[in-house]
Amino acid sequence: EAGVAQSPRYKIIEKRQSVAFWCNPISGHATLYWYQQILGQGPKLLIQFQNNGVVDDSQLPKDRFSAERLKGVDSTLKIQPAKLEDSAVYxxxxxxxxxLRTQYFGPGTRLLVL
Amino acid sequence: EDQVTQSPEALRLQEGESSSLNCSYTVSGLRGLFWYRQDPGKGPEFLFTLYSAGEEKEKERLKATLTKKESFLHITAPKPEDSATYLCAVLWGSYIPTFGRGTSLIVHP
Known part of the structure; x- marks a missing residue:
């Protein structure tokens, strides 16, 4: 069974630029999560989808972050414009x-904002 | 105030030296508690799910237990390959997951 795929694996951008991350979940999984993990901390939930509907986005900085899950499969997380403090693993x-279902994680995208 | 607190933040053990990691939580309406292992540069890997106080799960050298307000991850006779960050997460309320900051474990040969 293929795991969760993410791309790109690494991204370096200047502050105020925009960036997008892509995720392809395990086939048949209805729920998709995006987390931000700052170095030395645990993952922080940004947004949770059930199929293509949003379950929770209370910790998503909506002035700069957006996410969508079209057709209830792949998802894209976008940051526009990026700030230095957005440097993290997504x-x-x-x-x-x-x-009560186990979450399966992808390898993550490492973002560095200069 | 953190809803999920893990201790210690870092732990160094000699190979074969058993120890325990702690995860305490203050959320109400716990639906489940999860333990994950995270290696450098990788996403978290699932280890255990615990649902109710008194429950125990085992896998190789690891054993997870749950009480009403905390969980322990016991590591028996650890090996260097057990070195990783161990993350605890609770599922509560509307099934929203909340993670702790993790315990970084280093096992020296």
Whole structure:
């Protein structure tokens, strides 16, 4: 079974530029999560989708971050404009259902904002 | 105030020296508690899910236990390949996951 795929793996941008990350979850997984993990900290949930609907986006900085999950499969997370403090690893995870199901994580995208 | 607190932040052990990692939580309406292992440069890898107080799960040298307000990850006779960051996450309320900051474990040969 293929795991969660993410691209790109690494990205370096200047502050105020925009960037987009892509995630392809495990086939058949209805729930998709985007996390931000700053060095030395645990993952922080940014947004959770159930199929193509948003379950929770309370910690998503909506003035600069946006995410979509078209057709309930792939998802894209965008940052525009980026700030220095956005430097982090962006992790995508998926699970069969939100309730009590194990999350499977992708390798992450490492973003450095200069 | 953190809802999920892991301790210690870092732990160094000699190979074969058993120890425990702690995860305490203050959320109400716990739906499940998860332990993950994260190696440098990789995403977290699932280890265990615990649902109710008194539950225990084991896998090789690892054993996870759960009480009403905390969970322990016991590592018996660790090996260098057990070196990693161990993350605890709780699922609560509307099934929103919240992670702790992790415990960085180094096992010296």
């Amino acid at each position: 992790l995508c995870a998926s699970s069969e259902l939100a309730s």
